[in-house]
Amino acid sequence: MTDEVRICIDGRPLSVPPGTTVAAAIARAGVARFLRSVLGQPRGPLCGMGICMECHLTINGQSHCRSCQRLCEQGMEVHTDPSGERRSEAGGRRPDVGLPISDLRLQTSDFVQSEPALNNRTFEFEIVVVGGGPAGVAAACAAAESGRRVAVVDDTPWLGGQIWRGQQARRSESGGRRSEIGSPTSGLRPRLSDPRRWLERFRNCGATLLDRTSVIASSRPGLLLAEHASGPRQIRWQRLVLATGARELFLPFPGWTLPGVMGPGGLQAQVKNGWPICGKRVVVAGSGPLLLAVADGLKRRGAQVMSIDEQAPLSQVMRFGVGLWAVPDKLWQGALLKARLLGVPYRCGVWPVRAEGNEQVQRVLLTDGRSVWTEECDLLACGFGLTPNVELPLALGCQVGGQRSEAGPTSGLRPLTSGVCVFVNDWQATTASNVYCAGEPTGIGGADCALAEGQIAGYAASDNRAKAETLFGRRARWHRFRAALARAFALRDELKFLASDDTLVCRCEDVTLGRMRQFSSWREAKLQSRCGMGPCQGRVCGAAAEVILGWGMESVRPPVLPARVQSLVSQGDHGQRSEVGDRSSENRPPHSALRPPTSDLRIENRRS
Numbered sequence: 001m002t003d004e005v006r007i008c009i010d011g012r013p014l015s016v017p018p019g020t021t022v023a024a025a026i027a028r029a030g031v032a033r034f035l036r037s038v039l040g041q042p043r044g045p046l047c048g049m050g051i052c053m054e055c056h057l058t059i060n061g062q063s064h065c066r067s068c069q070r071l072c073e074q075g076m077e078v079h080t081d082p083s084g085e086r087r088s089e090a091g092g093r094r095p096d097v098g099l100p101i102s103d104l105r106l107q108t109s110d111f112v113q114s115e116p117a118l119n120n121r122t123f124e125f126e127i128v129v130v131g132g133g134p135a136g137v138a139a140a141c142a143a144a145e146s147g148r149r150v151a152v153v154d155d156t157p158w159l160g161g162q163i164w165r166g167q168q169a170r171r172s173e174s175g176g177r178r179s180e181i182g183s184p185t186s187g188l189r190p191r192l193s194d195p196r197r198w199l200e201r202f203r204n205c206g207a208t209l210l211d212r213t214s215v216i217a218s219s220r221p222g223l224l225l226a227e228h229a230s231g232p233r234q235i236r237w238q239r240l241v242l243a244t245g246a247r248e249l250f251l252p253f254p255g256w257t258l259p260g261v262m263g264p265g266g267l268q269a270q271v272k273n274g275w276p277i278c279g280k281r282v283v284v285a286g287s288g289p290l291l292l293a294v295a296d297g298l299k300r301r302g303a304q305v306m307s308i309d310e311q312a313p314l315s316q317v318m319r320f321g322v323g324l325w326a327v328p329d330k331l332w333q334g335a336l337l338k339a340r341l342l343g344v345p346y347r348c349g350v351w352p353v354r355a356e357g358n359e360q361v362q363r364v365l366l367t368d369g370r371s372v373w374t375e376e377c378d379l380l381a382c383g384f385g386l387t388p389n390v391e392l393p394l395a396l397g398c399q400v401g402g403q404r405s406e407a408g409p410t411s412g413l414r415p416l417t418s419g420v421c422v423f424v425n426d427w428q429a430t431t432a433s434n435v436y437c438a439g440e441p442t443g444i445g446g447a448d449c450a451l452a453e454g455q456i457a458g459y460a461a462s463d464n465r466a467k468a469e470t471l472f473g474r475r476a477r478w479h480r481f482r483a484a485l486a487r488a489f490a491l492r493d494e495l496k497f498l499a500s501d502d503t504l505v506c507r508c509e510d511v512t513l514g515r516m517r518q519f520s521s522w523r524e525a526k527l528q529s530r531c532g533m534g535p536c537q538g539r540v541c542g543a544a545a546e547v548i549l550g551w552g553m554e555s556v557r558p559p560v561l562p563a564r565v566q567s568l569v570s571q572g573d574h575g576q577r578s579e580v581g582d583r584s585s586e587n588r589p590p591h592s593a594l595r596p597p598t599s600d601l602r603i604e605n606r607r608s
């Protein structure tokens, strides 16, 4: 059993279990408001996964740190935002600037090999996988087992993406192996997507893990620019697999900015990392099967789940349930979830219209389209499914597109199933040369689909096509499941009208829907109102604007994630040395070739 970690929050000492995020520690200290917005509104964590920047705090004297992504370390000094000052003098907030190098490596070191922390390095691998979720882990295993030198790059301190997050932490806590929250069959029988099996396989496959490393740009083909707490990194690749996953889709409604309104997946992620939930009254609302998995996980941790409110009509959900006979694993999981959630109302055709509270959520108003009623709660977990992370694929020149039933624009490309996804062919190859894509960026299909696609991408990138082909059948099965998911949980039109003109859509810059409506496109609205120009870079409001206003993302400017100026301007300075996995330095381009045109680089996508 590892000792508790002692930290100090606003001068008050607090002991937390190892593996607790700073955001969870703040919640354990009873603090709901983490900061105040540009207009002075109270705010707390929304996404729980490093996207929204609503949880930033001062940690060890360093301002603008994303507390949901930082693990507590012995002696850490944390300050919430008593002044109400949110924006930097530059007009925006910047996360994680100059983090201390005293990294814990608590989780990755338990299970997988992790490279040593050195400054300013250039790495070179035959195959680089961006994203360490199920798709990335499967791609890395397939490629490394095919004899390639492989690295997985992930911006979190844990391997396993969203769904397997917290696996290693709990092992550390308990000294044993416990089942994960949100995994309905865990502990009952081995599953194809058993995280322990995959993490073990990853540890044995010889791939390298570059954790806490965010890929922020690609200055030219074959080169990624990344950022680590210890400094900028350059990562050279011959083949690239993009497995960047998805984030939750948030749709604005009055009160959605109150502390305590969080994404279901985000809340679950934080609960996995120590967020106190026992005895809390939680309403789970929005759309998708994730609601059930989250409700089950929260209930098992002692939360009082008041209701699960699914926006999709009962008929659609029933049809989806009946169709699960074709995927017995899922049928079994669904049945088990329903059994575990016995007594918790699961209402279809119901959605939230308003959250209310004083400084934090206290109640939610729900409707079935005919009447409106109130549910008292301490937390509202509300998300309307997932939306793929396509910013990096776009920046690399991969073709993406919206939902369509016809074939893609290039011969052999598969039709898309939901949202804006990356086009791939049978080998998971994108339209960009030597770039593959797997998992949620190609369509929202769940972890099993991500595993099948990831393996195919890994084998194909290793020219091991025979092995890849053996997985086509499995992938086709999960693609049918993916299509059924998209049909069953399609968003109803009423959700487009939840926000009124004075509802904030852009939370970073406090821009209302009424203000945004004055413009005709995302680009024009950005330039005139600053919506989407804050530190989340439009990841929250951009997806909402797409649903509400029908505006699409036109282009992506690097950096794809907020980055330090130093990471961008110094990227030509350390191309001399290649580290782990470099067996081909003789083929390296001259140092000067690594310098990107500076005009390619922007710090956040702000108005110039």
Ligand SMILES: Cc1cc2nc3c(=O)[nH]c(=O)nc-3n(C[C@H](O)[C@H](O)[C@H](O)COP(=O)(O)OP(=O)(O)OC[C@H]3O[C@@H](n4cnc5c(N)ncnc54)[C@H](O)[C@@H]3O)c2cc1C
Pocket: 049, 130, 131, 132, 133, 134, 135, 136, 153, 154, 155, 156, 160, 161, 162, 163, 164, 181, 182, 183, 213, 214, 215, 216, 243, 244, 245, 246, 247, 248, 264, 265, 266, 268, 269, 290, 293, 294, 386, 389, 392, 438, 439, 440, 441, 445, 446, 447, 450, 560, 561
């Ligand atoms: C918040 C959340 C919670 C979820 N919880 C559950 C659950 O409980 N049960 C369930 O069945 N499904 C859950 N899902 C869905 C599930 O995560 C996916 O179906 C599945 O994990 C997809 O795997 P993936 O590998 O495609 O993506 P992910 O698992 O999302 O992995 C993508 C990884 O890429 C990393 N990444 C992205 N961009 C970069 C970059 N530029 N640089 C470096 N790293 C990058 C991310 O940090 C992440 O680790 C959840 C999804 C979300 C968003």
Ligand code: FES
Pocket: 044, 045, 046, 047, 048, 049, 050, 051, 052, 053, 054, 055, 056, 066, 067, 068, 069
């Ligand atoms: S809650 Fe931390 S970034 Fe969204």
